[in-house]
Amino acid sequence: MGAGVIRVGNGMPEFQWDTIKRLNPSIAIAVPSFVLKLIEFAEQNNIDYKNCSIKKIVCIGESLRNEDFSLNTLGKRIKEKWDVELYSTYASTEMGAAFTECKAGKGGHHHPELLVVELLDEANKLVKDGEPGELTVTTLGVEGMPLLRFKTGDICIAHTEPCSCGRTTMRLSPILGRKQQMIKFKGTSLYPPSLYDILNHISYIKNYIVEVHTNDIDTDEISITIGVIDPPQNFEKELKDHFRAKLRVAPNIKIDTPENITKIQFPEMSRKPITFFDRRKK
Numbered sequence: 001m002g003a004g005v006i007r008v009g010n011g012m013p014e015f016q017w018d019t020i021k022r023l024n025p026s027i028a029i030a031v032p033s034f035v036l037k038l039i040e041f042a043e044q045n046n047i048d049y050k051n052c053s054i055k056k057i058v059c060i061g062e063s064l065r066n067e068d069f070s071l072n073t074l075g076k077r078i079k080e081k082w083d084v085e086l087y088s089t090y091a092s093t094e095m096g097a098a099f100t101e102c103k104a105g106k107g108g109h110h111h112p113e114l115l116v117v118e119l120l121d122e123a124n125k126l127v128k129d130g131e132p133g134e135l136t137v138t139t140l141g142v143e144g145m146p147l148l149r150f151k152t153g154d155i156c157i158a159h160t161e162p163c164s165c166g167r168t169t170m171r172l173s174p175i176l177g178r179k180q181q182m183i184k185f186k187g188t189s190l191y192p193p194s195l196y197d198i199l200n201h202i203s204y205i206k207n208y209i210v211e212v213h214t215n216d217i218d219t220d221e222i223s224i225t226i227g228v229i230d231p232p233q234n235f236e237k238e239l240k241d242h243f244r245a246k247l248r249v250a251p252n253i254k255i256d257t258p259e260n261i262t263k264i265q266f267p268e269m270s271r272k273p274i275t276f277f278d279r280r281k282k
C-alpha cells in the first residue's frame with residue numbers, strides 16, 4: 001500500500017496526541033471506545049482534534065454498526081463529536097485476515113483468496129441466504145496453524161448482493177451475538193447485544209445487567225436490572241414500549257441503584273464488568 005506505519009502503545013491519550021501532532025498520520029487504527037477517550041482527553045486539554053491530521057479511523061475489536069448497518073451507540077457517540085471517516089472491521093488472530101467495510105459501510109468485505117466462509121445452523125448445515133448462522137472459516141493464507149472449518153461462535157448474516165463500491169464479494173454483517181448466548185424469548189430469537197444497544201441509548205440508565213433463566217414451561221425468560229439516576233415519570237412503561245418497538249417483545253425490568261449494579265457486575269476476581277448472566281438449565 002505504500003503506507004508508513006507508526007506503532008504506539010495503547011491506553012495513553014497524551015502520548016497518542018503527541019505522536020499525532022509530531023508525525024501527522026492521516027489514518028488511525030484504534031479500538032472505538034478508546035477513540036472516545038482520545039476525544040475526551042483532547043477536550044480537557046484544548047487539543048484541536050477536529051482539525052488534526054487524522055481523517056479516517058479503522059476501528060478494531062468492537063463493532064460500530066447495528067444489524068441494519070446504521071451506526072450503533074458507540075459509532076454515533078464518536079461521530080457526534082468528530083466528523084471523521086469511520087470503518088468497522090471484524091477479525092481474529094487465528095483467521096489471519098479481516099472483514100473490513102468499504103466507504104459504503106454495508107458490512108465487512110470477504111477476501112475469498114484468504115478465507116473460505118460458511119454460515120452454519122445448529123445441525124452444521126449452511127443457512128438459507130440472508131439468515132443468521134455461525135461464522136465458520138477455513139484459512140487459505142495461514143501457514144503453521146491453518147484452520148479447517150473453524151467455528152468462531154459468532155452469529156452473523158452474509159450479504160451477497162454486489163456492493164455500491166463495485167466489489168462483488170460477500171459482506172459480513174456485524175456480529176449479532178455469541179452462539180451460546182442466543183435467547184429464545186416469546187418466539188423471537190435474540191442476542192444480548194441487541195438489548196445492550198437499546199439500554200445504552202437511554203440517558204437515565206447508568207448501568208445494567210441482563211439475566212436469562214428458564215421459566216416453568218422450559219422457555220427462556222429475560223430479566224434486566226437497571227441502575228437509574230433521575231428517571232422521568234412513567235419511565236417503566238415507556239421503556240417496555242421501547243423494547244416492544246425495537247424487538248417485538250419486552251423483558252422483565254427491575255430497578256436498582258447504579259452502585260448495587262456495579263457490585264453485581266464486578267464479582268470477586270473479575271476485572272472486566274460482567275453484564276450477561278446465563279442462569280438457564282442446561
Ligand SMILES: [Zn+2]
Pocket residue numbers: 101102103104109163164165166167
Ligand atoms: Zn463495498
